[in-house]
Amino acid sequence: MSTILKNKFNEVNWPEDRGVCEVPYQVFTDKNVYDSEQEKIFRGDNWSFVALEAEIPESGDYKTTFIGDTPVIVMRDEEGQVNVVVNSCAHRGAAVCRELRGNKPNLECVYHQWAYNLKGDLIGVPFRRGIQGNGGMPKDFKMQEHPLRKLRVGSVAGLVFATFSETVESLEDYLGPMTVTAIKRICSKPIKVLGDQRQYIKGNWKLYAENTRDPYHASLLHLFHMTFGLYRSSQKGVSHMDDTKRHSMLTAIKDSDDSTEDFKNMRSFNTEFKLNDPSLLAGRKEFDDDVSLVILAVFPNLVLQQIANTLAVRQICTKGVDAFELVWTQFGFEDDDKEMQAIRLKQGNLIGPAGLISMEDGEAVEIVHDSVIREQDKSSYIAMGGGKAENVDHLVSEGTIVGFWKYYREAMGY
Amino acid sequence: MAILKFSDMTAMELQFQVEKLQSNYVECIDDDRLEQWPEFFVEDCLYQIISRENEDRGLPVSAIVCDSNAMLIDRIVSLRNANVYAEHFYRHIISNVNIKGVTDEVVSVQTNYLVLQTRLSGATEIYNSGKYLDEIVATEDGLKFKQKKAVFDTYQIQSLMVTPI
Ligand code: FES
Ligand SMILES: [Fe+2]
Numbered sequence: 336m337s338t339i340l341k342n343k344f345n346e347v348n349w350p351e352d353r354g355v356c357e358v359p360y361q362v363f364t365d366k367n368v369y370d371s372e373q374e375k376i377f378r379g380d381n382w383s384f385v386a387l388e389a390e391i392p393e394s395g396d397y398k399t400t401f402i403g404d405t406p407v408i409v410m411r412d413e414e415g416q417v418n419v420v421v422n423s424c425a426h427r428g429a430a431v432c433r434e435l436r437g438n439k440p441n442l443e444c445v446y447h448q449w450a451y452n453l454k455g456d457l458i459g460v461p462f463r464r465g466i467q468g469n470g471g472m473p474k475d476f477k478m479q480e481h482p483l484r485k486l487r488v489g490s491v492a493g494l495v496f497a498t499f500s501e502t503v504e505s506l507e508d509y510l511g512p513m514t515v516t517a518i519k520r521i522c523s524k525p526i527k528v529l530g531d532q533r534q535y536i537k538g539n540w541k542l543y544a545e546n547t548r549d550p551y552h553a554s555l556l557h558l559f560h561m562t563f564g565l566y567r568s569s570q571k572g573v574s575h576m577d578d579t580k581r582h583s584m585l586t587a588i589k590d591s592d593d594s595t596e597d598f599k600n601m602r603s604f605n606t607e608f609k610l611n612d613p614s615l616l617a618g619r620k621e622f623d624d625d626v627s628l629v630i631l632a633v634f635p636n637l638v639l640q641q642i643a644n645t646l647a648v649r650q651i652c653t654k655g656v657d658a659f660e661l662v663w664t665q666f667g668f669e670d671d672d673k674e675m676q677a678i679r680l681k682q683g684n685l686i687g688p689a690g691l692i693s694m695e696d697g698e699a700v701e702i703v704h705d706s707v708i709r710e711q712d713k714s715s716y717i718a719m720g721g722g723k724a725e726n727v728d729h730l731v732s733e734g735t736i737v738g739f740w741k742y743y744r745e746a747m748g749y
Numbered sequence: 750m751a752i753l754k755f756s757d758m759t760a761m762e763l764q765f766q767v768e769k770l771q772s773n774y775v776e777c778i779d780d781d782r783l784e785q786w787p788e789f790f791v792e793d794c795l796y797q798i799i800s801r802e803n804e805d806r807g808l809p810v811s812a813i814v815c816d817s818n819a820m821l822i823d824r825i826v827s828l829r830n831a832n833v834y835a836e837h838f839y840r841h842i843i844s845n846v847n848i849k850g851v852t853d854e855v856v857s858v859q860t861n862y863l864v865l866q867t868r869l870s871g872a873t874e875i876y877n878s879g880k881y882l883d884e885i886v887a888t889e890d891g892l893k894f895k896q897k898k899a900v901f902d903t904y905q906i907q908s909l910m911v912t913p914i
Binding site for chain 1: 798800802803806808809810811812813814815816817819820822823824826827830831832833834835904905906907908909910911
């Protein structure tokens with residue numbers, strides 16, 4: 336390939352700084368950008384969410400998942416330690432675990448039955464010394480030199496993260512005080528997993544990273560509350576970031592209602608409809624504060640949410656430049672009584688791929704992705720609230736999206 | 750109209766009535782008569798769409814779970830007036846309508862279904878494949894679902910789910 340072409344596709348032309356945030360659409364559709372993200376972000380100096388500890392409570396419990404598009408195994412060993420390895424055999428690369436989850440005393444690759452312990456160390460190679468003098472591995476073959484690729488693992492309040500990086504700061508430092516506090520607020524007690532949902536969205540993963548850092552769209556795209564006359568208009572809340580701006584926390588306070596004036600010209604401000612069964616929204620106060628909504632977006636692949644009494648992690652697994660899978664794991668607490676669990680499950684109708692107030696996010700990602708494919712020389716225009724990556728104590732802002740892009744450019748060297 | 754008593758019916762009559770109900774049910778959705786869809790259920794009903802991934806582990810999280818007829822109506826009002834999604838058609842294919850148990854009041858049925866989805870591009874894709882676990886009761890207005898539980902194999906939902914199954 337000619338150098339000219341190569342350069343054209345390897346560079347990202349960021350528009351000159353005009354004081355707001357403009358993101359070239361190329362970063363959503365360029366395969367080279369995507370490949371580079373796998374190395375610099377998902378396999379680079381960042382921590383990725385991989386599991387809830389409650390998903391693998393016992394020794395030998397494991398689950399398979401992805402960091403970016405690299406398949407990994409998350410497993411608990413005999414000492415109770417959680418280990419994360421790349422799901423690719425040290426022999427010739429086959430997947431070592433093919434199920435979503437399960438329990439095994441050790442891992443065995445089906446191809447030639449190389450066996451590994453729950454730390455990822457190689458513990459068995461069939462025909463290692465050959466059969467009747469034939470074959471066998473070389474004399475200097477040492478099993479300890481052929482483990483599965485091991486990742487660094489950290490955990491905060493039952494959320495497990497892993498990184499390929501030897502140099503990145505500790506998990507707590509990476510998350511920063513804002514994120515750690517928010518995680519500990521929600522996950523203050525032993526977690527009980529209530530189930531998973533998987534949503535396959537045909538768009539670039541960063542469109543979802545933007546979406547979950549975007550308080551601007553909440554009342555405009557998601558019309559459920561508005562339609563049923565349940566909207567609390569100038570809802571109080573915050574749009575905050577950590578020091579590096581890579582993580583974002585959006586919160587809203589319950590019933591901080593005022594004027595309806597500002598919403599008169601919105602698409603569907605009417606109370607023509609009301610819920611036939613309002614039990615859908617019946618909840619119970621469970622935190623010390625009045626915060627009714629938290630969308631904590633942790634770079635690069637996690638959203639931790641509290642929407643009323645629904646608690647969930649959403650994990651982004653990239654599936655190429657133009658798709659990602661969003662895995663929703665809804666949870667409650669071990670000490671939830673029956674009624675509390677019923678509340679969480681009924682409110683579960685609000686979230687997930689069929690969620691009355693969340694289904695539109697997948698749609699938003701897809702309609703952007705499909706329409707920018709050939710607009711490679713164009714950029715988005717992100718300026719609501721001033722276009723600066725600043726913490727504000729309201730929700731009429733896109734500052735947290737600006738923060739995402741600021742960190743993204745640093746991480747990618749753009 | 751007198752209420753049917755299941756135990757008075759022959760196996761063939763019962764099979765016919767149940768298949769007729771299933772056909773009417775999927776036709777109602779496929780023909781986009783969703784306002785009528787709640788009428789297939791009794792007042793105090795359970796409608797649930799849950800992945801096989803969760804069902805097999807005994808975990809309760811569902812894509813949709815409604816425990817009253819009023820909730821079904823709210824779903825449709827929301828779909829028509831609030832939710833934003835790509836326009837599409839459904840086509841249900843049902844087979845293996847298999848009556849599992851009969852009492853005077855309730856017939857339990859397991860049925861395979863396949864939902865094909867066609868979006869505005871014109872392409873048709875397999876959207877959801879699974880089984881219905883139904884409990885059917887007789888009312889003055891004919892047979893209705895006391896419970897309809899769709900357990901789907903297709904645990905990776907494409908884009909989103911808004912239309913009932
Ligand atoms: S590839 Fe795993 S044992 Fe050969
Ligand atoms: Fe949203």
